[in-house]
Amino acid sequence: MAVHAHPDDESSKGAATYAHYTSLGAEVLVVSCTGGERGSILNSALADSAMAERDLPGLRRLEMRQAQQHLGVQHRWLGFEDSGMNDDGSVPASSFAGIPIEYETEPLVNIIREFRPQVLVTYDEKGGYPHPDHIRCHEVSLAAYRAAADPDRFPDSGEPWQIDKLYYDRIFNLERVDAMYLKLSVAEPDSPLLEPLGAAREWMKDYPKLATTHVPVGEFLEARDAALLSHASQVSPESSFFFWPNDLVRKAWPFEDFQLIESKVETVMPESDLFAGVEITT
Known part of the structure; x- marks a missing residue:
């Protein structure tokens, strides 16, 4: 299970890994905390510019559905509103980063207890970059990771579930x-x-060199790219995401990288599998 701040984040931070695991038969769930409502149109050549100007949130939902299909993942919206990124650091009171965290933790606990993942991937305390929604995504993910296993927290949100392993994304390294x-x-x-x-x-x-786990994803770089391009309002074909040719990536560093933060199971470092040490039952 991967928790992201906005639609398109899942495609730039771990998409090839998700496609890799779905190809192996694993169930992968992506949670988008917000709908990206306060984002801007970042692709000047966007074909659906009229819809983007009229209904950007609606367009971003359609884009997310297309990206989901390319990756073969399940997807859930956590349902909060994009906070935007104001120069003065302020956020709207009703936005994801403006609402008290306990109100955001419970719905994520509910999803965790329903989906029952062995692995949770999210951002570090800096959010990957200092967008208020990315930082709040980190905070909510950790709060829900701990609360989901505690029978005294949110007792109406399903049976407690202990996630085996918690990772941070370290793909840009x-x-x-x-x-x-x-x-x-x-x-x-x-x-x-x-x-x-x-x-x-x-x-x-x-x-710093923080990655502990290098997942081999060379076969799934094109799936990642297709997912990225699905978010056409945010990602141009000329984007720096496509700066490195995939053939070079496959030869030089055919991995996506993560940092193991907490584990309830024994594992050996470095890892090549997010599920290393996890007992899989069928």
């Missing part, structure tokens, strides 16, 4: 950029991609 830069510098020393890759290495040089 220096090891990945280093591997691609080194592979490309040997294979194509005159490639124009080396300059921006070098700039990314410099920008990320102080990033």
Whole structure:
């Protein structure tokens, strides 16, 4: 189960991993905390621009459904309103980041107890980047992870359920950029991609190496890309998400990376499987 702030986040942060596991027969549930209502149109060539201007929330729901189909996942809306990202850091009182967290924890506990996942993936305390909804997504995910296992919390939300493993997304990391830069510098020393890759290495040089788990996803990069492109109001075909050719990724770093934060089962590091150590019953 993966908990994300907005529709499109699931496609940029773990989509190939979700497609990998659905191909193995695992049930994967993506939860979108908000509908992305306060987002902007980020693709100037959007074909559905008229609908986006008239009903962006409705369009984003259609986009999410298409992305879901590409990944083969289940999907639930948590039902809260996008907080936006104001320059002064303020959020609307009725938005996801403005509502007291206990009101947001219970519906996620209800989903956890109903779906009964072995693994939960979410963001770290910084949200991946400092959008108020991403930070609140982290806070709500951790609160629900703990509350779902406690029979005294939200007793009307189903039988308690203990999730075996909690992970943070660490897909954007220096090891990945280093591997691609080194592979490309040997294979194509005159490639124009080396300059921006070098700039990314410099920008990320102080990033700590936090990933514990490297899931092999080389076969599912195209599914990830198709899911991303489904969110056409947010993702242009010219987006930096498609900066690195998939053939290069497959050769240099064919993984999506995660950090194991808490585990109720024994496992050995580094991992290549989010379910390592989990007892699977059928």
